[in-house]
Each structure stands twice: as structure tokens, then as C-alpha cells.
Amino acid sequence: MTSTFRLGSVAGIPVGFHYSHFVLLALVTWRISSGFLADGYPDWSPWVYWATGALAGGLLSVSILVHELAHSLVARKRGIVVYGIVLFILGGVSELQADSKRARDEFLIAVVGPVSSFLLSAILFVISLALGGGDSPLEAMVLYLAIINLLLGGFNLLPVFPLDGGRVLRSVIWAVTGSYLWATRVAAILGRTAGIGLIGLGIYQFVSGNRLGGVWLVFIGWFVQVAARRSMSEETSHEGSREG
Numbered sequence: 001m002t003s004t005f006r007l008g009s010v011a012g013i014p015v016g017f018h019y020s021h022f023v024l025l026a027l028v029t030w031r032i033s034s035g036f037l038a039d040g041y042p043d044w045s046p047w048v049y050w051a052t053g054a055l056a057g058g059l060l061s062v063s064i065l066v067h068e069l070a071h072s073l074v075a076r077k078r079g080i081v082v083y084g085i086v087l088f089i090l091g092g093v094s095e096l097q098a099d100s101k102r103a104r105d106e107f108l109i110a111v112v113g114p115v116s117s118f119l120l121s122a123i124l125f126v127i128s129l130a131l132g133g134g135d136s137p138l139e140a141m142v143l144y145l146a147i148i149n150l151l152l153g154g155f156n157l158l159p160v161f162p163l164d165g166g167r168v169l170r171s172v173i174w175a176v177t178g179s180y181l182w183a184t185r186v187a188a189i190l191g192r193t194a195g196i197g198l199i200g201l202g203i204y205q206f207v208s209g210n211r212l213g214g215v216w217l218v219f220i221g222w223f224v225q226v227a228a229r230r231s232m233s234e235e236t237s238h239e240g241s242r243e244g
């Protein structure tokens, strides 16, 4: 994933932006404004929905960045060169020079992403409670971000390679069997199966009338499936990147 432009760097890690991230931002803004906010807070004027939705979308990008930074910082600490983080249509990706050499490193690098999302979610829930749980745009936005970070952590923990959960699973199989190759094979087969399952579910959703949700699932399924297949052919090379 090459970034279209560079946003800057955090803790010495370059952060880039791929133009496709605008598509995600637009979709998220639209979903928050016309879904979460319009349903939960019916008394606002239209521009407040859109302004709050756009700001929440931007802060979701920051949340994704926090998740990726956690991966990148732990990877760097474990001696892996981090090229940078790129925000793209499916979220973010930490570009690492190589896969981990030890199962323990792989486990720690993978698990810290969802853990950071859960922590962020917990902090936002506490802030939301402290604000009083009213129906102002600020309170709605904090609550939304608390929920979305919880979902972000949960989704990434699905035991499907190349998601974080799939990497955690691979590291556990790797530690137990002592075979990186075997662990990668099992994780890749699970990833491909889940990817094909997601594509099937997406087509079903699309046909049942949930057009956007269906297309999105097909897209994620295709991505998971391709990444899982690629991990098999790359298992002996030293290229690696961390998705999600």
C-alpha cells in the first residue's frame, strides 16, 4: 500500500494517507449522520448531523491510527523495522519490514492493536458517563466513538488471517507446534474459508436489499481471501505487512 500523501510522523513513524481513505471517511460520515445520529437524536437540524458525523469520521481515523501505532511501536520494540502506517479504504495498515522471528513477538505485536482499541473505548465510555449521557452533539459523538472502538477491537480479534485475531491464532499454533509453516498454513486456510464465507454473506445481504452492507462485506471478504492466499506464497520471503 503506497500512500498518496504523507500526513507527518508520530513517535518517528511516518503516517501516510491513501486517497481511498476518503471513500471510507465519506461512507462513515454518511452512516453516522443518517443512521446513528438521525435515529438516536431526532431533534437536531440537518447540518448538525453532518457536521457531527464528519467530525466523528475524522476522529475514527485517529482511532484507527492509535490502533496501528500500537502495532508499530511494539513491532519496533521487538526489533522489526517499521516503514510506516498507511490509512486506506479498509482502515489502516502498519508496513513492517518482516514478519516476526518468534511466536511471542508475533503474538504481542498482533494482540496490542485490539487491546489499544478496547482501552480507547473504555476511556471514551468513562468520558461519556462523566459528560452525563445527554443528547448534545459532543455526548453523542463520544458515545459513538466508544462503541465503534469496541467494535473495531472485536472485529480485528476474529481468528481470521490477516486480521489481528488470525495472527494471534497463528502465533499460538506456532508456539504449540513449533512450526511456523504449519501455523501459517492453518491460519491461511481459515482466512481463505472465512473470506469466501464473507463474500457469500455479502452477496446474500446485497440480494436481500442491504446494498451497501452487502458490497462492503464482499469487499472485506475478497481482501481477507487475497491476503490469506498471499501469506501462503510469501511465507518463505521476508516481506510482511500488518493489516487492520
Ligand SMILES: [Zn+2]
Residues within 6 Å of the ligand: 067, 068, 071, 113, 114, 156, 164, 243, 244
Ligand atoms: Zn490491528
